[in-house]
Amino acid sequence: MPELPDVEGYRRTLAEHGTGHRIQQVEVLDPGVLRDTDPAELASTLAGQQLRRPDRHGKWLLAHTDGPTVLLHFGMTGELRWMRSDEPRHRHDRVVFRLDDGAAELRYRDMRKLQGLRLAHGPGEVEQELAELGPDALGIERDEFLTMLQQRRGAIKPALVDQSRIAGLGNLLADEILWRARVHPTTPARQLTDAQRRRLYDQLRRVLARAVPAGRVPPLPSWLTGVRDQQHPHCPRCGAELSRTTVGGRSTVWCPHCQASD
DNA sequence: GCTTATGTTTACTG
């Protein structure tokens, strides 16, 4: 699930229910998701802190408080849910934040524990943790994006998901953007025409503009994302059978007709 | 048993 639009959705959940409220208790159900911290430290540093407006950079959610900031990453299967406290716990609920609203609580749920939670004790530490990330995909400017593509040597798809160049795009978004821009995923970034580069930027913006309010890459039948997991998926635009291969180690779906190969 | 899954890091190779 979690690419930029999903994490932005979790940020909205946290902003809506958390901002201005105090953390009463942090219950760690599985310490396996804590990175560089432990249940005792997390609980003692966060208890009593007031949540401020949360932030997001790429796929990282920044839960600011008056004191430390919790950095949450959702890996491939994580989510943040606001649920009534009397709802039964899910087996993959790993950390529960109880606020001063006792009727409901925030739950960090994650099946696989590929990523997890980090604790940053000040703005400096937050910056340190995010130092390797490129500009956020939602705010990247055209020139920044075009320059990034020109500096990149390899194929275009791995460039789009390289978090150190542009933060927030994952496997689904990258395929969706390439399909809409009619660019083959293995085209060397440096061989892209100006028109292709501009289309990639425009479609990046369009896809995000639709996906962010939805809180996910919407699996609509008119989107590549909506058909890619079917048995023999067809291009929503031209009807050709879609191709699937591995690019940059990731499962990649594209239309051999619309996205002519290099 | 095998493969695959929306992510990232590390080790190794070119």
Added chain:
DNA sequence: ACAGTAAACATAAG
């Protein structure tokens, strides 16, 4: 320094 690949992490589903 830069890219590419494979493996690892942990868990479930088909």
